[in-house]
Amino acid sequence: xxxxxxxxxxxxxxxxxxxxxxxxxxxxxxxxxxxxxxxxxxxxxxxxxxxxxxxxxxxxxxxxxxxxxxxxxxxxxxxxxxxxxxxxxxxxxxxxxxxxxxxxxxxxxxxxxxxxxxxxxxxxxxxxxxxxxxxxxxxxxxxxxxxxxxxxxxxxxxxxxxxxxxxxxxxxxxxxxxxxxxxxxxxxxxxxxxxxxxxxxxxxxxxxxxxxxxxxxxxxxxxxxxxxxxxxxxxxxxxxxxxxxxxxxxxxxxxxxxxxxxxxxxxxxxxxxxxxxxxxxxxxxxxxxxxxxxxxxxxxxxxxxxxxxxxxxxxxxxxxxxxxxxxxxxxxxxxxxxxxxxxxxxxxxxx
Numbered sequence: 001x002x003x004x005x006x007x008x009x010x011x012x013x014x015x016x017x018x019x020x021x022x023x024x025x026x027x028x029x030x031x032x033x034x035x036x037x038x039x040x041x042x043x044x045x046x047x048x049x050x051x052x053x054x055x056x057x058x059x060x061x062x063x064x065x066x067x068x069x070x071x072x073x074x075x076x077x078x079x080x081x082x083x084x085x086x087x088x089x090x091x092x093x094x095x096x097x098x099x100x101x102x103x104x105x106x107x108x109x110x111x112x113x114x115x116x117x118x119x120x121x122x123x124x125x126x127x128x129x130x131x132x133x134x135x136x137x138x139x140x141x142x143x144x145x146x147x148x149x150x151x152x153x154x155x156x157x158x159x160x161x162x163x164x165x166x167x168x169x170x171x172x173x174x175x176x177x178x179x180x181x182x183x184x185x186x187x188x189x190x191x192x193x194x195x196x197x198x199x200x201x202x203x204x205x206x207x208x209x210x211x212x213x214x215x216x217x218x219x220x221x222x223x224x225x226x227x228x229x230x231x232x233x234x235x236x237x238x239x240x241x242x243x244x245x246x247x248x249x250x251x252x253x254x255x256x257x258x259x260x261x262x263x264x265x266x267x268x269x270x271x272x273x274x275x276x277x278x279x280x281x282x283x284x285x286x287x288x289x290x291x292x293x294x295x296x297x298x299x300x301x302x303x304x305x306x307x308x309x310x311x312x313x314x315x316x317x318x319x320x321x322x323x324x325x326x327x328x329x330x331x332x333x334x335x336x337x338x339x340x341x342x343x344x345x346x347x348x349x350x351x
Contacts, residue, residue, distance in 0.1 A: 089127050149181030156188045165198055166191040167244060172224065174205040179231040186240035189305040194348040197251050200224060204240075206231045214239040216246035235313045235322075238298050245297035249290060252346060259342040264289035266338045267296045270331035275324045286324070299326055300339045 048056065048063075056062060096103040110123040126148070144152070157168075168187035173180045183204045190196070201224045208228040209215040213235070218225035227243040229236060252260050267273065268287060272295075276286050285291060302310035317326045327335055343349035 092127070144178075146177035146181050149178065149185060153181060153185050153188060156185065156192065160188060160191045163191050163195045165196050167196050167248075170196075170199055170201050170247075172201060172203050174203055175229070176206055176231050179206055179229065179233075179236065180204070182236040183227075183229055183240045186237045186244065186301075186310075189237070189301050189307055189310060190241070190244060192307075193301050193304045194343050196248060196348055197346070199247065199251055202227050202244075202247055204229070214243045216243045218247065218250060235317060237307075237310045238302065238313045238317070238325075241298035241301050241310075242294045245294035246290065248297070249293055252342060256342055256345055259338070259345055260293060261289065263296050263335065263338040263342055264292040266331075266335045267292040267327065270327050270335065272324045272327050272331070279324070281324070295325055296327065296335050296339060299332070300336060303332070303336065 046062070052063065092106070093103060096106070107124070110127065113123045126145075160166075166187075167190040168184065171184065171187050173184065175183055200218075203224045204227050206228060207226075208230050209217060213233040214227070214229045216225065216227055225247055227240070227247065229239050229243065233239045249260060268289075273287060273292070276283055299314055302314050314326050317323060318328065340349060
């Protein structure tokens, strides 16, 4: 067994791969540039025999004490802020105080490298932002700050088609910074996909009824419905879209109950629903028509909007413990078709 440290990772290698790295030695200037490395950074694997490898695997640490797979989150990382994906300049400069050429190279790269979908914001801007991007727990967290989300939302809003009654116009926000902008983005993605009717307004907050990630409440005599999404929801866009689905479903049921039922039926005949039945996991709630519909609606907006973050949440859920909350590619065309028929019949979707 061999191992080498690759930036902040320890990567296991076969002896053949390690021998190749040793033989190749220090990378050339062009090779280093392509890999964002300095020519002075030399590949140097550490070699271990079979007994040492077994001990490393058992203890999950190298002989010098370096831990492997120390934490599945960023909160315990020694080179990032607690609970935050952002390193911050203070930590970076302290870490590389004895390697000035590495630090200088990184500073130059950070100053000229812009972040995707963030306008002119650079990596250096992100590292100096006062409102540090929080890691929104789990696999789906984007790590974007409130300011970064504001910028992204402005771009989405500017590119959205004109809507007679946009969903985002219904929202009044009382959520925390960062979470509020994520919830606003979810509504803007709805605007990207379809129009809606003349619905009552919605107060968006982090107050969740019950023990889930999100909740929806719409009492007959109240002027506003209530949507709550936990500030640390692992899937903030999907959760918000799910709760928006509850709000729109009430209007859709008024004139098209059969078509709403068709969406729920298609979702109920999916592999995801079969898995819920097999696991006998909260079947009464998760297989209820309203929950099936809203899970389908959230995925529909993610798929139709094409937003990378929303699609990443779907992929993370599908690949993880929450796989029964989303629908696989074999089932999706049927569910998508039922949703398109419903929204088109209502006049909210132009085909």
